[in-house]
Every structure is written in C-alpha cells, then in structure tokens.
Amino acid sequence: MSKEIKIITTEDGSHSLFLPELNETYHSFHGAYRESIHVFMLYGLETWEMRHPGAKPIRIFEVGFGTGLNAWLALVWAEQNKVPVLYHTIEPFPLEESIYSQLNYTEIDQSIMHYKPYFKDLHDAAWNEGVVVSEFFNMKKEKTTLQDVLLYPSDVVFFDAFAPSKQPELWSKEMLDKVVDSMNPEGIFTTYCAMGQLKRDLKSLGMEVETLPGPPGKKEMTRAIKIG
Template sequence: MDHRPALVLTEDGSYTLYNRVLGEHYHSIHGAVQESRHVFLEAGYRYICEKFRDISILEVGFGTGLNALLTLDASVKAGVNTRYHALDPFPPDWSVVEKINYCSHGGMEGFADDFRKMHQAMPDKEILLRANFTFSLSRSRLEDAGPRLGKYNLVYFDAFSPETAPELWEPGIFRKLRLIMDQGGVLVTYCAKGRVRRILQEAGFSAERLPGPPGKREMLRATANEL
C-alpha cells in the first residue's frame, strides 16, 4: 500500500492532501484555502489582531503549511509582529507538498520561497521570514512538548478529527493549552462538536459557536479565561 498522501483538488481550485492511512483529508474538500481563511485567518488572526499588538501563534497540526502561509501573507499586509510556532510529528514530505498550488492561488505568488523554507526548516530552529514574522516547526506531539513552548495568545487547533485522532481532543490537551496561553488569548478550530465545546469550557475557556466555512455549519472559537 502506498502510504504517501494523495493530492486532491478541492472545490475552490486549491489542493489538499488525503491521508491514505487515516482515511481523512487535511482540509475541506469544499475548498482548502477558503476553509483556512474562514476558520484560522478571519475568526482567529484578524480577530486577535484587534486585541494584541504582537501575536504569538501555536499551530497544532502544521500539515501542508497552508495556515502558516496565509498568516504570513496577512501579517505582511497588516504589518503585525507575528511569532509562529507549528507542531507536527509527521509533516508530509516536501516532495509531496511542492506539488500543491497554494503559491499560485489568490495572490500568493510572492511567498513560494517562504513556503519552501517553512517545510525545509530545521526542527525547533526559529527562522526569520520577514522583518515582522518568525517561524519554527517542532516535529513533536503536543502531548510530549515541553516548557520551550512558551506563551501564546492565539492557537490554531487544526489536528485530525476526534474520530481519527481522539488522543488530541482529550481534556488534558486543552488544559495544557490553557496553561501556555495568555488570558484573553483565543483558540480556533474547525470542530464544533458539543463534547469539544464542553471540554474547552472545563479547561478554562469561554467557547462560542460561529458560522462555519462552506460545507460546514459551525466552528468553535474559545477565549482563555482568567486562571
């Protein structure tokens, strides 16, 4: 069996990958780029930019790097200082990702070299992609990540689904995330399951349902309460 992710064209003309082992797509088949823009950029990054001057992001589930690429574009346009730290123990190989068309989709042509640098970055080494944007990728699981994680005011929770990766949706995961987040910081995820919302609330967040991207009715945004 070929375990390499398969390239899949989604409805907005952008590609995603299909994990043959897990039987799950990395993004919505209704539109990879439009889903990431809706969930992570609009409900997360642009929203938090109104609350904090300097943005420190933790992404759980780097995957194809689409969220990081879109955030880089948004930070350059907004002139917002952004530190981006992604976690993914098994990111797809560059030989697969380089076939994806993100950098020729929606005015992203100027970021092709940055996209490559993200994927080829040495693990845990912070690199400067723009004067106001730093990036690092840890090839480790959130469960194993130590104190070097630091503090964050925005979390992109883009793990595989609770059905596919249930260990990433347990109460201990969200309690850990709350401890490394600033009060008033925000976590956004495509998942809107009632169980996940309740776990977030029990972990110290105020969780709200928002309209989801095309093909999905709702998503979640959670704000870190005072500890």
Template sequence: MDFVVTADGSSTLYHAEVGEHYHSKHGALQESKHVFVHSGLAHYIEKENTDSISILEVGFGTGLNFLQSADYSINERLKLHYCGIEAYPLTADIIFGTGYDNYVVPTVWTAFKDKYVDALTKSVHFTDGIDWHVAHCKVLEFKSDQLFDVIYFDAFAAIHQPEMWTDETLAHVCQYLRVGGVFVTYAITGNLKRSMKALGFKIEKAPGAPGKREMLRAVKL
C-alpha cells in the same frame, strides 16, 4: 499520499492511514482563511488593537494555515511569531507540490521553500517581522517557555484521531495560551464545548466555513 482538488479549486492531501483529508473538501483555502486567519488571527488583532501576534498551531500539516497567516501579516504589516506542532512532517517534495504558491505573495512562498527544512529543527527568521518554527514532536511532548496569543487547533477530526481531542491533550495545549488568548478550530461538538468550559474558556459559536454551519472560538478567562 494523494492530492485532491477541493471545491474552491485549491488542493489538499488525503492521508490514507488516518482516513481523512488535511483540509475541508468544501474548500481548503476557504477553510484556512475563514476558520484560522479571519476568526483567529484577525479577530485577535482587532480585539486587542495590536500589531504583533504569536500563534501556536496544532497540526501543521501542509503549511496552508501558516502560509495564509504569513501572507496576511505581511499585507497588514504585523509582527508574527508562529510555531506549528507536527509529529509527522511532510517531506519537502510533497509540501512544495501543493500549489499553495498560487495563494500567497512570492516572497512568502520563496521563504517557505528556502526555510522549511531548517524550521523543522529550529526557529528561523522567515521574513522581516516574521519568525517560524515547526516543533517536530507529538503534541503531548511539546514544551515552550512562551505563552501564545492564538491557538489554531487543526488536528484531524475526532472520529479519526480521538486522542487529539481528549481533555488531557486540550489541557496540555491550552496551558500555553495567555489569558485573553483565542482558541479556534473548525469543529464544534458538545464534548469539545464542555472540555473548553472546564478549562476556563468562554465559548463562542462562530459561523463555520463552507460545509459547516458553526465553528468554535473560545477565549481564555
């Protein structure tokens, strides 16, 4: 895998087998903060007026969304339970070479380096108020006894990975979202909107990250 510098100066990885980058070439860091942290995590916290949140991420990838969420939670003194689903976890050498230590407080990066390998097999105490697990499985194999407040849906685009955007996959993932919970993704297509409506969601067209006019945010009714 090759590192690529995106438009905002942050790096991402190019996955040659899939034929796509892990993050937007218009700005990996900007996309993570805008689509997931601000439009998902922060939006839910404000909407529910709470200081505690649980997040399920589909496509853990490089860990950028988790790192930004952990950093935000520490700054805002939030309690965070975070679970990422990743069928093909990156090796420690690759994931620690992203340069994402430049975008989080040192305590977050230190905990990430110390606990990444353990998090692939079990839930770990990340920092005070934060626990974290990366479910090493395919998305349709994922199971949980817990319902989550927010879903970060960050799979590769449908043109490259169509199986991740099917009605079956979306239904499987969304069963783990509580009523009133928020589903966010960088994409917004007619098929996706129809699928989410059929699953009982209220669709919101939110402003997109750089390079995209709109993104999808949906609330489970």
C-alpha cells in the same frame, strides 16, 4: 507515510491531501484555502488583532503544521500588515518535498503571488530551532507531538489536528488543558471542530466558548476565549 499520501483538489480549486491510513483529508473537501482563511485567519489571527490593536508581537501556536497552509497565510498576513508574528507549530510526520512542492496554495490568489517563495522557505526551514523566515515572521516548527512538546505562552491557537474520530487523544481534556494553560489571558483558541464534548471541555477549563458559522460546507465551528 508520504508515499501513501494523495494530492486532491478541493471545491475552491486549492489542493489538500488524502491519507488512506486514516481515511482522512488534511482539509475540507469544500475548499482547503477558504477553510483556513475562515477558521484560522478571520476568526483567529484577525480577531486577536482587532481586539488588541498594537499588541506586538502576536504569538501563535499551531497543532498540525501539515501542508503549511496556515503558517503561510499567517506569514502573508504579518507581512501585509507589518505586524511581527512568532509562530510555533508541531508536526510529528513532516511532508516530503515531493509532496509539498506540488501544492498550489500560492497560485489561488493572484494578489499574494508576491509571497510565493516563502511557502517553500517554511517547509525547508530547519526543525526544532527558531528561524527568521521573513522580516515580520519568526517560526519554530518542531517534529514532535502535542503530548511531548514544551509550550510557550500564546495569544492565538490554531487547533488543526485531524478530526476527533481519527485522533481522539489530541482532543482529550488533558491535552486541551495543556494548551489552554499555556495561553495568555484573553487568548483565542480556534478550530474547525464543533463537537459538543469539545465545547464542554473548553468551558470547564475556563474558556468563553462561541459556536460560529463554519466555512463553506460546514455549518458550525468553535472559537473560545481564555477568561482573565
């Protein structure tokens, strides 16, 4: 599949990938880097830390390892803040080195160039086993699907699957229920998607749903907090 993937440059200068098979990109055309910072760091990881200061470690589950951008940004955050993060991510179709070695995320922000080697470490880490990537970042990435993965309790969920129009099975109420059920009380579910059906399903599963301003180029996004 990787032979068909094309590297594209988004509006903030950061790379994304275009997958002709689905006619879909891995990130927003308006800025891959800015989208990940906004949706998953600001309204996910940093919100959890603000609401639960001192709660360690922070357990994150990500649907869609993809380019590794979200994982790398979470690692940088963990190292900068000296807060341990346990990161669990799934990806049924890992990228080949010929693709991920060309991605420019580590060059977008000069202030975090120090963490550049970790991006390759994340991709090179063994699949299906726990790996200590850095002092404050442990990761388990699994080459599997959301349908088959065994979930651990999580504090924050990065739901970064392809759009519902492309992979509707991942956005089904059954799959959302699986994810929500595994979340810890007051856990945060965050995604770029603002689809009405998603919000209704999350609310029916006992989540407190918020419609928040989206990243550049997108009017809205969704965040949900597990009640109780």
